[in-house]
Amino acid sequence: MRGVWTADQVRAAEERLIEQVPESTLMYRAAFGVAVAASDLLREHVGRVSGARVVLLVGAGSNGGDALWAGAFLRRRGVRVDAVLLAPDRAHPAGLAALRAAGGRVLAVTGSRSGGVASAESHSAGSDSAEAAAEVTARADLVVDGIVGLSARGPLRPAAAALVELVTAPVLAVDLPSGVDPATGEVTGPAVSATRTVTFGGLKPCHVLGAGAIHSGRVDVLDIGLTEELGTPELSLLDPADLRRNWPVPGPQDDKYSQGVVGVAAGSAVYPGAAILVTGAAVHATSGMVRYAGPAADVVRDHWPEVVATGTVADAGRVQAWSVGPGIGTGESGREVLRHVLRSGLPACVDADAITLLSQDETLWDLRDPGVPLVLSPHAGEFARLFGPVGADRVASVRRAAAHFDAVVLLKGNTTVIAAPDGRVLVNQARASWAATAGSGDVLSGLIGALLASGLDPWAAAGNAALLHASAADLAARGAPIGASALLAAVPAAIRRFRRAED
Ligand SMILES: NC(=O)C1=CN([C@@H]2O[C@H](COP(=O)(O)OP(=O)(O)OC[C@H]3O[C@@H](n4cnc5c(N)ncnc54)[C@H](OP(=O)(O)O)[C@@H]3O)[C@@H](O)[C@H]2O)[C@@H](O)CC1
Numbered sequence: 063m064r065g066v067w068t069a070d071q072v073r074a075a076e077e078r079l080i081e082q083v084p085e086s087t088l089m090y091r092a093a094f095g096v097a098v099a100a101s102d103l104l105r106e107h108v109g110r111v112s113g114a115r116v117v118l119l120v121g122a123g124s125n126g127g128d129a130l131w132a133g134a135f136l137r138r139r140g141v142r143v144d145a146v147l148l149a150p151d152r153a154h155p156a157g158l159a160a161l162r163a164a165g166g167r168v169l170a171v172t173g174s175r176s177g178g179v180a181s182a183e184s185h186s187a188g189s190d191s192a193e194a195a196a197e198v199t200a201r202a203d204l205v206v207d208g209i210v211g212l213s214a215r216g217p218l219r220p221a222a223a224a225l226v227e228l229v230t231a232p233v234l235a236v237d238l239p240s241g242v243d244p245a246t247g248e249v250t251g252p253a254v255s256a257t258r259t260v261t262f263g264g265l266k267p268c269h270v271l272g273a274g275a276i277h278s279g280r281v282d283v284l285d286i287g288l289t290e291e292l293g294t295p296e297l298s299l300l301d302p303a304d305l306r307r308n309w310p311v312p313g314p315q316d317d318k319y320s321q322g323v324v325g326v327a328a329g330s331a332v333y334p335g336a337a338i339l340v341t342g343a344a345v346h347a348t349s350g351m352v353r354y355a356g357p358a359a360d361v362v363r364d365h366w367p368e369v370v371a372t373g374t375v376a377d378a379g380r381v382q383a384w385s386v387g388p389g390i391g392t393g394e395s396g397r398e399v400l401r402h403v404l405r406s407g408l409p410a411c412v413d414a415d416a417i418t419l420l421s422q423d424e425t426l427w428d429l430r431d432p433g434v435p436l437v438l439s440p441h442a443g444e445f446a447r448l449f450g451p452v453g454a455d456r457v458a459s460v461r462r463a464a465a466h467f468d469a470v471v472l473l474k475g476n477t478t479v480i481a482a483p484d485g486r487v488l489v490n491q492a493r494a495s496w497a498a499t500a501g502s503g504d505v506l507s508g509l510i511g512a513l514l515a516s517g518l519d520p521w522a523a524a525g526n527a528a529l530l531h532a533s534a535a536d537l538a539a540r541g542a543p544i545g546a547s548a549l550l551a552a553v554p555a556a557i558r559r560f561r562r563a564e565d
Pocket residue numbers: 072073076088089092121122123124125126127128209210211212213214215216217218219222236237238241262288
C-alpha cells in the first residue's frame with residue numbers, strides 16, 4: 063500500500079526533521095531531484111540537456127526556492143535558465159543568489175488588479191518586461207513550476223494565471239501543480255498541467271484526487287529524509303502487489319464451497335442486464351460458487367450455466383455474502399429483496415436501487431445486524447440521496463458517511479474513494495475513464511460481493527475490486543470506448559495481469 067499525507071502532516075514531519083538536518087539541506091536535496099527530473103524530461107522531449115531553454119516560474123515561498131536552486135544546478139549542465147519571479151520582493155533569497163551566481167537570467171513580474179502580466183521591473187541584465195516574461199515562457203523547452211506548493215490557497219493569482227495559460231512546453235511541477243488545491247485536488251481556475259511532478263517525502267492528496275491527479279502527470283516521490291517522519295498516512299492507495307496478495311485464488315484443499323458462495327439479488331425479468339452483469343462479475347472474480355436469486359433466473363441460467371439460479375431470495379440456498387441492488391427496482395418487490403438480505407445477517411454489497419431504497423425508508427436500516435460487514439457503493443447521485451451532496455472534499459464526505467452508517471462506503475468516480483467506519487480511506491485513481499459506461503457499476507458490485515463471500519475484510523474487498531475493475535476497463539478499452547460486457551470479459555485477464563506483475 064502507498065501512503066498519502068496532508069500538507070500539515072508534511073510540515074510536522076519537516077519540523078521534526080530539521081532538528082537533525084539543516085533546512086537548507088532539505089531544499090538542496092529537493093532541488094537536486096527536480097534538476098535530475100528536468101534533465102530527464104529535456105532528454106526525452108528535446109533530445110539534449112546542454113543548450114536547452116528552461117523557464118522557472120517562481121512564486122513567493124520555498125516552492126520557488128526549490129525551483130531557483132534547481133535552475134542553478136541545471137546551469138551547471140549548460141542549460142539556458144530564465145527565472146520569472148512572480149513575487150520579486152519575496153523570492154527565496156539564497157535560491158535567487160545561487161541562480162544568479164550560476165549565470166541564470168532573472169525576470170521580475172508583478173501582477174495588476176485587472177489581471178494578467180501587467181508590469182515588470184528590472185532585476186538583472188537582459189530584456190526585462192512583462193512581454194519578455196511572456197515570450198520566454200511561450201518559447202521554453204521546459205517549464206519548471208515553482209509558483210506555489212504546500213502553502214497554496216485558492217486559485218492562482220492573476221499574474222501567475224496569465225503566464226500558466228501561455229505555456230506550451232512540457233511542465234515539471236515542483237511538489238504539486240500550481241493552481242490545484244493541495245488537500246482536495248480541486249481545480250477552480252487556470253492551473254498547471256504537469257508532464258511530471260516531483261514531490262518530497264510522500265504523495266499528497268492532490269496527486270491522487272480528482273482533477274489534481276490528472277494535472278500532476280507522472281508523480282515521482284523523492285525521499286529527502288522526510289519519509290520516515292511522516293507517520294500514519296491520511297489516505298492509502300493499493301498497489302499491484304496488494305492485489306496480487308489479496309485476490310483469492312483456490313488452494314489445493316479448496317472446493318467450490320470453501321471459497322465462499324456469493325448470492326446475487328439483481329435485475330428483473332424486464333431488465334435482465336443487471337442480473338447478467340453482476341452475476342457474470344461474481345463468476346469471473348473467484349472460483350467459488352455463485353447463486354442468483356430473482357426474476358431473471360432463466361436468462362441468467364442461459365448466460366451463465368455454472369450459476370445456480372432460483373426465482374426468489376428466499377429460495378436461494380446458503381451463501382456467504384450478497385450482492386444486492388442493481389436493477390431490483392425501488393418498488394415493493396425490490397424492498398422485499400433488500401429486507402431479506404439485510405435480515406440474513408450476512409455481509410453484503412448494497413448498490414444502485416438498494417441504495418435508493420435505503421435513502422427512502424430509514425426503517426430498513428433497523429433490519430441490519432450491526433456486527434456484519436456492509437459495503438455501500440453509490441455513485442455521486444445515490445450518495446446525495448443517502449447522505450447529501452458530496453461536495454468538493456470527497457474524502458471528507460465519504461469518511462463521514464462511513465462513520466455515520468457504520469459501513470464501508472465506496473464512492474464511484476474517476477477517483478474512487480473507499481472509507482471504512484474507523485476512518486481509513488483508500489483511493490483508486492483510474493488512469494482513464496473507460497469504466498464510465500452503463501452497467502459498469504453492476505460489474506463492480508459483483509466483484510465486491512464475490513470478494514466479501516471469500517472472506518476478505520469489507521474495506522479491502524471494496525478497494526481490491528475497484529482497482530481490478532479500473533484495470534479491466536483499461537485492458538478492454540485499449541484506446542477505444544467499450545461497454546460493460548467488454549469490461550466484464552476482461553476481468554480474468556486483469557486478474558492474470560496482477561498475478562503476474564512483479565510489483
Ligand atoms: N515541507 C518540506 O519538508 C519541504 C518543502 N519544500 C518546499 O517548500 C514548499 C512549501 O513552501 P512554503 O510553505 O514557503 O510555501 P509555498 O507553497 O511556496 O507558497 C508560498 C506563497 O505563495 C503564495 N500563494 C498562496 N496561494 C497562492 C496561489 N493560489 N497563487 C499564487 N500564490 C499563492 C502565498 O503567499 P501570499 O501571497 O499569500 O503571501 C504563499 O505563502 C513545498 O511545496 C516544497 O516545494 C522543500 O524545499 C523541501 C522540504
